[in-house]
Amino acid sequence: MDDDPRLFDYVLRLADNGVVLAQRLGEWVGKGPALEEDIALTNVGLDLLGQGRMWLAYAREIEARYAPPGRGEDALAFLRDGGEFRNLLLVEQPNGSYADTMARQFLFDQWHLMLLGALAGSKDERIAAIAAKAGKEVRYHVERSADWTIRLGDGTELSHRRMQDAVDALWMYTGEMFAVDAIERGLVAAGVAADAASLQGPWRSAVAAVFDEATLAMPGDGWMQGATGRGGKQGIHTEHLGHMLAEMQIVARSHPGARW
Amino acid sequence: MSAGAIVPRARTAGPVAAPTGSGAGFAASIWKALAGVVDPEIPSISIVELGIVRSVERSGDDWLVSITPTYSGCPATRVIESDIRDALAQIGGRDIRVVTQLAPPWTTDWIAPEARRKLRETGIAPPKPSGPGRAAPIRVVRTSGPDDGPVACPRCGSLRTVLVARFGSTACKAQYRCTDCLEPFDYFKPY
Numbered sequence: 001m002d003d004d005p006r007l008f009d010y011v012l013r014l015a016d017n018g019v020v021l022a023q024r025l026g027e028w029v030g031k032g033p034a035l036e037e038d039i040a041l042t043n044v045g046l047d048l049l050g051q052g053r054m055w056l057a058y059a060r061e062i063e064a065r066y067a068p069p070g071r072g073e074d075a076l077a078f079l080r081d082g083g084e085f086r087n088l089l090l091v092e093q094p095n096g097s098y099a100d101t102m103a104r105q106f107l108f109d110q111w112h113l114m115l116l117g118a119l120a121g122s123k124d125e126r127i128a129a130i131a132a133k134a135g136k137e138v139r140y141h142v143e144r145s146a147d148w149t150i151r152l153g154d155g156t157e158l159s160h161r162r163m164q165d166a167v168d169a170l171w172m173y174t175g176e177m178f179a180v181d182a183i184e185r186g187l188v189a190a191g192v193a194a195d196a197a198s199l200q201g202p203w204r205s206a207v208a209a210v211f212d213e214a215t216l217a218m219p220g221d222g223w224m225q226g227a228t229g230r231g232g233k234q235g236i237h238t239e240h241l242g243h244m245l246a247e248m249q250i251v252a253r254s255h256p257g258a259r260w
Numbered sequence: 261m262s263a264g265a266i267v268p269r270a271r272t273a274g275p276v277a278a279p280t281g282s283g284a285g286f287a288a289s290i291w292k293a294l295a296g297v298v299d300p301e302i303p304s305i306s307i308v309e310l311g312i313v314r315s316v317e318r319s320g321d322d323w324l325v326s327i328t329p330t331y332s333g334c335p336a337t338r339v340i341e342s343d344i345r346d347a348l349a350q351i352g353g354r355d356i357r358v359v360t361q362l363a364p365p366w367t368t369d370w371i372a373p374e375a376r377r378k379l380r381e382t383g384i385a386p387p388k389p390s391g392p393g394r395a396a397p398i399r400v401v402r403t404s405g406p407d408d409g410p411v412a413c414p415r416c417g418s419l420r421t422v423l424v425a426r427f428g429s430t431a432c433k434a435q436y437r438c439t440d441c442l443e444p445f446d447y448f449k450p451y
Contacts, residue, residue, distance in 0.1 A: 022333075036425035036435065043427040050333025054362070057266060129268035129362035136365060136451055137332060144426050 003190065004066040006183050009086060010193055011059040011127070012076075013233050014119075016087035018052030019077055020241070021045070021108065023248045024095060033098055040144065044105070047137040052077075054130045078252030082235075082242045089225055089232040090173040092241040096166065099152050099159065103166035106145035110206050111177045111199065113138045118194035127192065146210045153214025160215065167211075168219050175224025176231045178203070265359045267326075283318055290316045290323060290356065293347040300339045301430050304378045307340055311370025314361055322355040328366045331431050331451070368451045380414045383445055385436065390450040411447050413438035421445075 025045030032038025056073045064070030071079070090108055095101045116138055119131035152163040178200040180188065187193035211218055230236050252258070294316075295308045307313055307327075314326040327344065329337050341358070348356045368387035371379075376386035388409065410419040418440035428435040433446040 036427070040425060040427040043431040046333035046335070046431055047331060048333070050329075050331065054332060125268040126266075126362070129365070133329075133362055133365035134332060136367075140426070140449070 004062055008059055008062045009183050010187055011055050013086040015052050015055030015059055016085050017091050018048040020087040021091040022049035027095055044141050051134040058126050078249045082237050082245055087232050088176055089238055094240055097162055099162035100166040102145055102148040103170055106149045107174055109142035109145045111203055113142050114199045115194050123191035149210055150214040153216040164216055171219040172225045175227035179227040181229050267359050267361050269363045287316050289351055293351055297343045297347050300336050304382050305375045309372040309375035322357055325358045326361040328361050330366050383414050385411050385414045385447040387448045387450040411436055414445050415443050416441040
């Protein structure tokens with residue numbers, strides 16, 4: 001199918017958001033502010049990794065159709081360099097403080113839930129099936145991250161300041177979530193991809209409602225990193241991704257062909 | 261027997277009627293073998309009771325077993341798949357293929373009543389219906405807990421319980437505490 005390379009790229013975007021954010025959340029293992037939080041962060045990461053694997057398994061099959069034999073699931077996760085990753089810039093941002101981690105999570109979760117909701121109606125049966133399943137898990141994620149956004153935002157003076165700073169710092173990475181490039185445009189027209197631009201209004205309303213409850217100010221719309229077609233979805237990343245991948249991929253790269 | 265294929269959608273709707281003749285007997289032996297495979301994290305419950313096995317059906321000369329994953333990242337999934345292969349390998353004679361079916365997605369509503377009783381006996385509060393309420397808009401309230409109403413303590417039955425953490429010993433459970441008997445317990449979350 002002529003659309004296969006575009007479809008591969010699109011599915012990779014979905015996969016890499018899950019894989020990269022799962023790795024970031026995994027960095028909290030043993031360092032969470034409380035045992036329950038440690039467990040919760042890694043369980044959310046586990047969901048995202050499981051979803052990432054379902055997308056990667058599909059990406060692998062698509063690639064094998066137009067460029068046989070294609071790469072394996074592990075090769076796609078562990079042997080691609082930063083420039084080949086297609087995740088959003090938002091999810092590769094460092095963990096920072098707990099407020100930074102939770103702000104990143106909430107901004108992403110809210111978008112993720114809406115995206116999956118739209119993808120559940122995709123004409124591509126496999127995409128629709130994975131999205132419907134993942135959506136059930138992400139719903140729980142956003143309940144949790146919205147809850148934390150409120151608790152920290154409307155918490156102490158210090159937690160409020162940290163949450164506001166986190167939101168202000170991450171805001172410039174949110175524009176990319178709604179930017180539709182040529183790859184997506186073709187797939188949206190075919191009824192396969194979700195029209196991300198149409199999610200922006202509902203996302204803003206949902207985020208504003210939580211910010212309002214959290215006594216957080218909505219940041220002004222300034223420059224949006226990656227929103228003009230040169231961002232994570234096109235393989236142009238912030239400096240943080242490479243460092244993260246070094247840790248994520250070192251075992252696979254140091255022991256080529258190792259099985260576990 | 262082979263495994264690993266992923267199909268997005270059910271090939272047939274609902275449980276499959278057993279074919280006639282010796283086929284029915286063979287299907288029954290497959291179901292029986294599958295009923296012996298348990299969830300490694302909740303060993304009192306079989307994968308049939310959990311709703312993981314979606315169908316057993318004839319496909320030409322072969323037999324097709326469709327299973328569906330629970331949580332996307334559940335570490336038990338691979339163990340379960342391998343246990344299924346082991347269990348089916350005990351049944352000789354015909355080729356049995358195992359396929360993973362993604363839609364409709366698994367739901368805790370498929371957990372059998374008998375299994376709910378066993379969960380309670382194991383100290384795990386069974387999930388409430390995942391129902392249409394779960395499709396409602398996300399609540400924006402400061403809180404605490406999933407909007408499922410009170411969760412009954414599996415030990416003393418009290419409804420005076422509080423959420424401790426949204427995730428418990430596994431991704432599929434949340435941690436609660438009973439304010440009457442004071443025991444902490446796991447709640448199997450609706451999915």
